[in-house]
Amino acid sequence: MATQTAIPSASTRNSANLPLSANHNGRMKRPWQLRMHSLPVHSRIQRGSEETLSREVSHVTANTSTPRQKSWWKVRLFRGMINDVKRRAPFYWSDWRDAWDYRVVPATVYMYFANILPALAFSLDMFAKTAMSFGVNEVLLASVLGSVVFSCLSCQPLVIVGVTGPITVFNYTVYDIITPRGTNYFAFMCWIGLRWSLLMHWTLAITNACNALRYVTRFSCDTFGFYVAFIYLQKGIQVLTRQWGLADPTSAFLSIMVALLVLMTAFICGVIGNSNLLQRHVRKFVEDYGTPLTVVFFTGFVHIGRMSSVDLQTLPTSRPFFPTLDRGWLVHFWEIDVGDVFIAIPFAVLLTILFYFDHNVSSLIAQGTEFPLRKPAGFHWDLFLLGLTTGLAGLLGIPFPNGLIPQAPFHTNSLCVTRQVSDESETGEAKGHTTRVIDHVVEQRVSNLTQGLLTLGTMTGPLLVVLHLIPQGVLAGLFFIMGVQALEGNGITLKILYLCRDRHLTSPSDPLSRITRKQAIYFFVAAELLGFGATFAITQTIAAIGFPIIILLLVPVRTLLLPKYFTQEELSILDAPTASPFTMESVGGNFEEGQSISPFSANMRIDGNDASSMETFQHHDSIERGEARNPQRPAKDLHQRASFRDDAGGDNSVSIEMLRPSLSGQVLDDGRDPG
Numbered sequence: 001m002a003t004q005t006a007i008p009s010a011s012t013r014n015s016a017n018l019p020l021s022a023n024h025n026g027r028m029k030r031p032w033q034l035r036m037h038s039l040p041v042h043s044r045i046q047r048g049s050e051e052t053l054s055r056e057v058s059h060v061t062a063n064t065s066t067p068r069q070k071s072w073w074k075v076r077l078f079r080g081m082i083n084d085v086k087r088r089a090p091f092y093w094s095d096w097r098d099a100w101d102y103r104v105v106p107a108t109v110y111m112y113f114a115n116i117l118p119a120l121a122f123s124l125d126m127f128a129k130t131a132m133s134f135g136v137n138e139v140l141l142a143s144v145l146g147s148v149v150f151s152c153l154s155c156q157p158l159v160i161v162g163v164t165g166p167i168t169v170f171n172y173t174v175y176d177i178i179t180p181r182g183t184n185y186f187a188f189m190c191w192i193g194l195r196w197s198l199l200m201h202w203t204l205a206i207t208n209a210c211n212a213l214r215y216v217t218r219f220s221c222d223t224f225g226f227y228v229a230f231i232y233l234q235k236g237i238q239v240l241t242r243q244w245g246l247a248d249p250t251s252a253f254l255s256i257m258v259a260l261l262v263l264m265t266a267f268i269c270g271v272i273g274n275s276n277l278l279q280r281h282v283r284k285f286v287e288d289y290g291t292p293l294t295v296v297f298f299t300g301f302v303h304i305g306r307m308s309s310v311d312l313q314t315l316p317t318s319r320p321f322f323p324t325l326d327r328g329w330l331v332h333f334w335e336i337d338v339g340d341v342f343i344a345i346p347f348a349v350l351l352t353i354l355f356y357f358d359h360n361v362s363s364l365i366a367q368g369t370e371f372p373l374r375k376p377a378g379f380h381w382d383l384f385l386l387g388l389t390t391g392l393a394g395l396l397g398i399p400f401p402n403g404l405i406p407q408a409p410f411h412t413n414s415l416c417v418t419r420q421v422s423d424e425s426e427t428g429e430a431k432g433h434t435t436r437v438i439d440h441v442v443e444q445r446v447s448n449l450t451q452g453l454l455t456l457g458t459m460t461g462p463l464l465v466v467l468h469l470i471p472q473g474v475l476a477g478l479f480f481i482m483g484v485q486a487l488e489g490n491g492i493t494l495k496i497l498y499l500c501r502d503r504h505l506t507s508p509s510d511p512l513s514r515i516t517r518k519q520a521i522y523f524f525v526a527a528e529l530l531g532f533g534a535t536f537a538i539t540q541t542i543a544a545i546g547f548p549i550i551i552l553l554l555v556p557v558r559t560l561l562l563p564k565y566f567t568q569e570e571l572s573i574l575d576a577p578t579a580s581p582f583t584m585e586s587v588g589g590n591f592e593e594g595q596s597i598s599p600f601s602a603n604m605r606i607d608g609n610d611a612s613s614m615e616t617f618q619h620h621d622s623i624e625r626g627e628a629r630n631p632q633r634p635a636k637d638l639h640q641r642a643s644f645r646d647d648a649g650g651d652n653s654v655s656i657e658m659l660r661p662s663l664s665g666q667v668l669d670d671g672r673d674p675g
Contacts, residue, residue: 080208084378088155099446106288107414112451113292121475129172135324146401147452155378157445165231190333193394196348201387210379220554222491229486236479255473262477354548362403364578406486
């Protein structure tokens with residue numbers, strides 16, 4: 001984690017007693033502005049300094065007086081949504097301009113396949129368990145709705161929105177409960193989404209309920225991510241076991257072979273991409289396009305030789321742009337009893353709980369601390385948009401879309417521009433050991449929108465014919481690779497691997513090695529696995545509709561129960577905030593962390609024209625980006641512009657000159673000059 005240097009105050013007076021002063025525009029300056037203009041010279045970084053900054057926008061912890069505590073019963077309606085829009089609006093056009101980057105192309109292709117193929121496999125699951133109520137076209141349209149709305153209007157366009165495993169469980173569980181009563185399934189789902197859940201989402205967004213996300217840490221996210229990964233693995237197994245009842249044993253065995261080959265091939269492509277094998281451009285091509293090409297190859301592979309005579313089960317499709325069943329896209333929500341309208345309320349509560357946690361956790365992981373993001377987040381506004389898409393999905397009779405795990409963090413990772421940093425000796429010669437570090441993330445809206453439009457094009461007749469050729473074994477293999485990739489980076493998996501290592505061969509620099517009570521690691525992992533087991537177990541029963549409650553209970557368990565057994569030092573190592581304080585400013589910062597102020601805070605406005613205000617903020621976070629091994633690099637300045645207003649409506653302005661490391665002599669992994 002990057003270290004943050006506090007800005008020394010120029011006065012010992014309390015900020016509440018500082019007078020207001022008018023600037024050249026006649027506006028009154030706030031006390032913090034007066035302190036910034038009076039900073040001593042030694043606290044500034046002169047232009048041309050050799051200090052390396054990991055981000056173009058540095059995060060700064062302000063040495064100010066303790067903020068006034070607000071009464072918990074006072075809810076400032078719409079305040080979170082308004083601040084989210086104010087923070088993100090100055091970057092809206094740059095979100096489109098910044099898409100002029102090569103990384104957008106492989107990210108778009110990868111996310112198209114990573115989003116559509118699991119969604120199609122989920123459609124196969126719902127097709128079988130809801131009597132063909134949901135099919136390929138319904139799932140594709142739900143993905144299009146989520147991608148178009150969130151890529152164009154959201155404050156967090158990196159988050160991929162579509163059909164997830166948990167909502168699949170929700171849909172067919174509701175079907176099993178409602179249809180025996182003779183209730184119209186689509187009308188009932190419409191009332192869940194359009195009337196009740198939409199209202200609940202908007203109520204949560206208006207009342208700033210996303211502020212509770214500051215209590216969501218890696219403990220909750222890792223447990224939920226572990227659950228989602230196992231859902232992918234389970235669905236892959238279910239697709240294969242279904243082959244035994246639909247076709248002959250030869251077809252079933254061939255499907256299993258194809259699924260395992262897809263898993264191994266895609267996994268090897270990922271290993272090559274993260275290794276030092278082959279040339280850089282070949283390595284990046286394999287990493288970027290390995291999974292899509294694997295799907296294409298094995299779709300044709302089953303037609304080679306004697307395999308062409310085997311009758312493999314493929315993906316069922318329907319007419320282009322038409323629902324799977326003989327109905328229109330507009331649900332007749334009035335064809336339902338009045339009593340059923342109110343029965344839909346508890347189902348809507350469970351759906352809202354699921355989406356509140358699932359979508360926001362997807363957003364947190366997609367904007368995790370490992371990604372050096374520069375643009376602010378906005379959780380309140382995006383929850384409002386999620387309510388809108390939930391209502392529209394209910395009206396259209398399609399699955400409710402929300403944030404995807406693991407596709408959302410995969411999307412951000414695919415947009416990372418990386419470079420290789422070599423260990424150097426005292427004489428400046430390379431030792432041969434290289435480390436791959438992230439230079440920056442291409443934050444834009446085009447990749448999300450484009451993959452959504454490609455999904456819409458998939459609903460056309462010719463492409464539906466192509467989809468019909470994909471063997472179900474290939475879809476099962478894709479489920480396996482998505483689950484394995486999600487498990488690889490999960491915190492629970494990493495802790496289990498640490499516990500399984502030979503302690504004599506474990507590096508003492510590993511953070512977990514600093515914990516003196518080794519049983520604390522065992523107990524923490526056991527708590528995470530217990531939460532995962534409870535969630536996974538309930539989804540295998542008729543009570544699966546209540547699994548969102550188990551997921552939500554993970555937050556108070558971490559906040560209230562775990563601190564009674566673990567020390568604060570142990571929790572700081574075992575657990576950590578999911579996103580950086582910069583990202584979490586939308587919800588008031590991270591749990592158990594001091595208040596931090598970044599240039600994109602709602603309390604300040606950055607203006608590149610006012611260069612006399614302040615030259616830069618000091619920030620030493622080279623270790624976070626792996627640059628501490630070779631800090632002697634020249635720096636070049638970069639100006640950033642943004643506009644914000646403080647919570648009280650006052651107009652605050654300050655200029656920040658940011659430094660970006662010049663990486664001459666190094667080449668980014670996508671072949672471009674990082675300078």
